[in-house]
Amino acid sequence: MINMKKRVIKMVDMKLFGNINKKGFVRINENKIILDILKEDAMGMASERKLEIVQIGGPLGQFVAGEQLTKQLVDYLDNMDMATVMFLNDNFCPVDFTKFLLQYVKREMGISNEDLEILSNLIEELSSGKTRKYTYEELLREVREVTANTIVTKVKRNIKYLMDRYEGVFLQHFESKKCAAGICNRLFSAQCVNACPAEINIPGYIALMYQGKDEEAYRLMRQNNPLSLICGKICARPCESRCRRGEIEQTVGVRALKHYAATITLNKDEFIEKKLPKNGKKIGIIGAGPAGLSAAYYLAKTGYEVDIYEKYPVVGGMLAVGVPSYRLAQASIDREVKLIENLGVSIYTNTEVGKDITFEEFKEKYDSMVLATGCHLPNIFSDHISNLESAIDFLREVKLYDRKKVGKKVVVIGGGDVAMDAARTALRLGAEKVDLVSLESYLQMPANDEEKEETQKEGIEFHNGFGTKYIHEDENIAQGITLKKCMELYDLNNRFNPIYDEDDTVDLQCDHIILAIGQRSDISYLESAVQVDVKGRIQFGKKQDTSLEGVYVAGDIGGPGSAIKAIAEGKKAAENIDRYLGGKGLFIGDEIEVPVFQSHYSIWDTESKTEQVELFTEGCGHAFEENRTVLSETKVRSEALRCMRCDRNSKQ
Known part of the structure; x- marks a missing residue:
């Protein structure tokens, strides 16, 4: 008789931390996979953000991402310096993390090593924007160099992993002097400027507006954005999402100030810009x-x-x-x-x-x-159904050709700004009921928060976390739609790959379906x-x-x-x-001097002044008139004062 020794399953004490809902010490079955630890012990990612990467075993521990997240905890126990698991979300900056890792080893662990000094200096260049022509190549070469020091070997292993996985992010720091996560703050003058794709000098034009120099403020905007009036009306405001004032209370109304300066300047009908003589090209x-x-x-x-x-x-x-x-x-x-x-x-x-x-x-x-x-060109499915159409075709016909027709019970499928626009437009055309279906949860929807809030306030019902199972049709006419629950939206590598529970369903009646599920180019x-x-x-x-x-x-x-x-x-x-074509650089206009004044302490007592938006109500006679008012001059000067001048006070 063979004596089969049964393996004893061990419970291990671990500390969980990072961007999760439940931090602290827990006792975990060593055979548990990393994703289940996140779901069951850490209670998921905070604010429903996407999981980006995990580090097991402390600052020198191993990084885990992608398919590796399905491995068991026991696979990493032998190489752990600390009994910790850290979960980081998609706002993670690998360059900043590399900088932290190197400083931790040098300062907290007291390791003095020539290799570490070289790596630290190169990462310092990347994170501060003071790079040389070959900084990136030197960094690659250094992390590949073999060393006899065990700790330095672990450091280089982790840096190499991050550089391989996030090559584009490292190159963005090197080539564009930009940190998408907004963490490497010496690359930019202020968080709002870094968050703006056009990198407009936001603190600069706000300072000009505080002094009543609205036209100069508009000219400063146009050095990076010639459509500033338009953006003052419809910009998604990525700048405001990173406003430091917003970390304390309500964010500075950057878009509202832009709206005012552009409107006041263009109302004068005297705006003239300089240009260079023709070059023959x-x-x-x-x-x-x-x-x-x-x-x-x-x-x-x-x-x-x-x-x-x-x-x-x-x-x-x-x-x-x-x-x-x-x-x-x-x-x-x-x-x-x-x-x-x-x-x-x-x-x-x-x-x-x-x-x-x-x-x-x-x-x-x-x-x-x-x-x-x-x-x-819209993405579309079930093109044989006569009362199903794309959102961009629908919106184009309304705006360009004054279309008036829409169904009484409308279902809009999609979670972005186009879906919000289609739903609100259908309501304005006379739809009695509009339902909006989104695969994403409310927090995950790509539409900006303002659009989502206004859409709901106008009476449109959201069905978050659902996708289409099938459409009920009669002679190619949709009568209703069955939705199925979306359990997971992205795969382990954060690629869009939804997983559904086919048995968890919701039925909606409809006589019109509008699809806002992405677009593509006609080339x-x-x-x-x-x-x-x-x-x-x-x-x-x-x-x-x-x-x-x-x-x-x-x-x-x-x-x-x-x-x-x-x-x-x-x-x-x-x-x-x-x-x-051999030019000497773009001419953006004459240099505009930004005021360098001392911010008064009364900034802390200044309340936010917001634009008024007239939401749609049934029977209003101006459903398609622009619904956002311009701030008064008094409110503009007060709002401009609220800027904390991070370009002056946050520089290192």
Whole structure:
């Protein structure tokens, strides 16, 4: 008889910490997998943020991410210096963590080593923006060097892991001097500036506005954003999400101040901008959206002759045909487009490249080109159902062609800003009931918080954490929809890969379904002139350059994003074209002196002044008029005072 010795399952005491809901000491079965420890013992990630990476065993412990999260705790016990598990969310900065790791080893563990000093100096350069030409390559070489010191070996192992997994983040610090997580604060003057894709000098223009210099403030905005009035009305305000005042109380109303300065300045009808003399070079731009308009603005100021071709009868791209009029009227768009035309930019509407003019003919006319045609093709399913349509087609017909028809019971599927716009527009057209279905939880929805709150306040019901199971139809007409519960939205590598509980369902009645589930680019006009990837998207390099010499991309055509992101990419495309054509850099206007005044202590007693938004109510006679008021001058000066001048007080 064989004596089979049964393995004893051990319980181990561990300390859990990081961005989790429940921190502290717990006793855990050593066979438990890391993900179950997060779900059952740590009670999930705080604020429903995505898990990014785990470190087991203290500061020198092993990093765990992706498929490794399904391994058992016992797999790591032998290599642990401390009985800890740390869970970090997707706001994790690997460069800053590397800096912390090196400082911890040197200061807290008292390790003095030449290798550590070299690594520390290189990471210091990356995190402070004081890099040299070969800083990144030197760092790579150093972490690959073998050392006899056991602790330094662990340090290098961890840094190499982070550099391999987050190469793009390390390169962003090196090449763009930017920290997406907003942690490496010496790379930027203030958190709000770093959070803004266009890196507008926000504290600067607020300081000017406090002194009543609204036109100078508007000029300062336009050095990085020629569509500041438009953004003053509809920007998603990433800057405000990182405002230090918001960590204490209500954030500074950055967008509201921009809205005021732009409105006051343009109301004078006297705004004139300088530009350089013509240099004899011609630039062609396809698409008059925010990216194309931005590129045209900076190129025209720098002396280039610029033509824009736009297939729609209006200018503004998705701003003009997708953003509802109650958020942004065409008249508001046209005010800043006129300023761009005043610089000599010619805009040809109702002119579609690939139809009215071939791409080859277009290319022959110009020294360089920008492709900025955005994402106007919808993703859609069940295209045989007659009362199912895409949100972008629906919004375009309402704004561009004054469509009035909508169902009585409308279901909108999607969780982004486009879904919010479609739902609120359906309500304004007379829908009696609008339900919004989103795979994401409320906190995970990509729509900005303001849009979500206003959508709910207008009476639209959210069904979060559900996807479509099937549509009930009769003769190709939808009568209702069955939803299924979404259990997981992303896989272990944070790739979109939803998992459903097919038995947990909800039924909704409907006579109209609107899909807001993403868009893609129509690049058929390029006639295979540039290389595309396996998914049919344009391939482009770090300088936004395509396989066709002198042809660059900007905006949503390179990947969906916000209006301010498209504006920033338009400026970068202009910079790359100027460099390609041998220019000496973009001309953004005369230097504007930012006031350097002492912030008064009364800043702490100043209450926030917010814009008023008129929400939709049934029977109102102005459902599609712009619904956001401009602050009064008194409120503007008071709100500008609330800025804590992080550009002066947070610099190291």
